[in-house]
Amino acid sequence: MSLELLSLNNPVFKSYTFWSGVLVLKMLAMAMLTAMQRFKTKTFANPEDLMSPKLKVKFDDPNVERVRRAHRNDLENILPFFIIGLLYTLTNPSAFLAINLFRAVGIARVAHTLVYAVVVVPQPARALAFFVALLATVYMALQVVLAAAF
Amino acid sequence: MSLELLSLNNPVFKSYTFWSGVLVLKMLAMAMLTAMQRFKTKTFANPEDLMSPKLKVKFDDPNVERVRRAHRNDLENILPFFIIGLLYTLTNPSAFLAINLFRAVGIARVAHTLVYAVVVVPQPARALAFFVALLATVYMALQVVLAAAF
């Protein structure tokens, strides 16, 4: 059973694997986005990172902090999705529903980063992206708890 | 073997799945708790989030920061539990011990949030909740390393 559930022959697991891979790459790209902003604004948090003796450590550049907030929001939302998506896959859900939930989380979280940290788009763009992914994750978590509770 | 280990027919995996689902829901609830504090204290971190032109971005409200510290503590402790609990399940541990370890982590981390971010309870309440979950996770991690080391 779980043999087949965690195989790429299972379309649910295949979709979960695809979107998890995409979201891991997206999250790791945040480090590059932060580094770009740090060099552009010469904002470094550690003395050993300072490029020139004239620079001082700085913690309050708004461009750096914006990327860092977007990154932290990823930690808070994408990382729990990784585990709950895997456990949801192991409950053997409807393929149609599961694939669309994974797709919703994947697309919404990419959109969240774009409107938060790449091009700032007025609200409710970010709130919408945030809630689509959150609600899909909450639904999966409820299904997982129900499947394991009885 | 791992077929059966990751099936809800395995009481260890069932318990792991249940508590992981509960803790994912608990973590996602932190976002709502933060949002409530942000609106109550009118503390917003992004210019595009400001509800009125009279407001300014603010980063130092103690109520918002308290919830954020509790949330970050979740990231630091619950997210590693998710992976180590799964790997520990795959080592085929004693059901009695494993189920009680998962229960200890689940209950201790819910208690940690309650005494940290919902009703502030004097120490050592938070320290106790923190260490119960930490020690259970460390024990599982040691078992996992030992099982894989030889």
Added chain:
Amino acid sequence: MSLELLSLNNPVFKSYTFWSGVLVLKMLAMAMLTAMQRFKTKTFANPEDLMSPKLKVKFDDPNVERVRRAHRNDLENILPFFIIGLLYTLTNPSAFLAINLFRAVGIARVAHTLVYAVVVVPQPARALAFFVALLATVYMALQVVLAAAF
């Protein structure tokens, strides 16, 4: 198939399990490192944590903040590795390559902590450790996405 892939008889899974266990222990040790710095510098973030009525909450001690930055960097890089390493294992990769990638991530992330938060070593020590682990994780994530995309 996935039966055997998630068994400790699979040398790839065994290596993944070993290094994941080591990195979970390393991450949990960051909490102890932070606590040590907090007590040494008497820097506490919550009123209920203050040991004496003369102390005030403090958020800007450079030693505490350094450990916290190292810890956050772990969250950003090690936690995504946990899920992508598992999914990469499930793609049934070459054992030689996979085991060396896991080893690279494990050793590089331990080194990252040592040169960042234990003994501060001038750059590019930390950058090197960071990029070795990052590139190995990106490679695995690309393989996972490719395996699931077609």
